[in-house]
Amino acid sequence: MSVRSFNKKLAVWVTEKVGTMWCAYAFCLLALISLPEALASEDPLKIVSWTAQTFLQLVLLPIIIVGQNIQSEIAERQAETDSQTLVAIRQLTEEIHQATHKPKEA
Numbered sequence: 001m002s003v004r005s006f007n008k009k010l011a012v013w014v015t016e017k018v019g020t021m022w023c024a025y026a027f028c029l030l031a032l033i034s035l036p037e038a039l040a041s042e043d044p045l046k047i048v049s050w051t052a053q054t055f056l057q058l059v060l061l062p063i064i065i066v067g068q069n070i071q072s073e074i075a076e077r078q079a080e081t082d083s084q085t086l087v088a089i090r091q092l093t094e095e096i097h098q099a100t101h102k103p104k105e106a
Contacts, residue, residue, distance in 0.1 A: 019065030027058040 017023065031054045038050035 015065060018062050019069055020062060021066055024059055024062040024066070027062060028055075031055045031058045 031050075034050060034054060038046050038054075041047070
């Protein structure tokens with residue numbers, strides 16, 4: 001197995017595992033472990049840093065992946081519906097053309 005193939009498989013595996021709401025919940029719990037220390041410091045910079053660097057980054061990552069997966073599924077379903085519609089329109093057009101355009105007799 002080449003390095004590129006391994007990297008692709010690893011990336012897909014990690015994305016599938018991290019891109020779940022269960023992972024978001026786990027990351028939320030993990031982030032909350034350090035919240036009491038940030039709040040106890042009473043330092044606004046530490047609280048903002050905890051919010052931005054710990055909570056938002058950990059929790060939003062899997063939620064964004066879940067959202068992208070949902071959007072992708074919707075787009076795939078819409079593309080399939082559009083394809084079926086276009087095939088049906090083409091078939092109807094051909095049938096109408098055959099019914100209305102009879103070959104001229106010599």
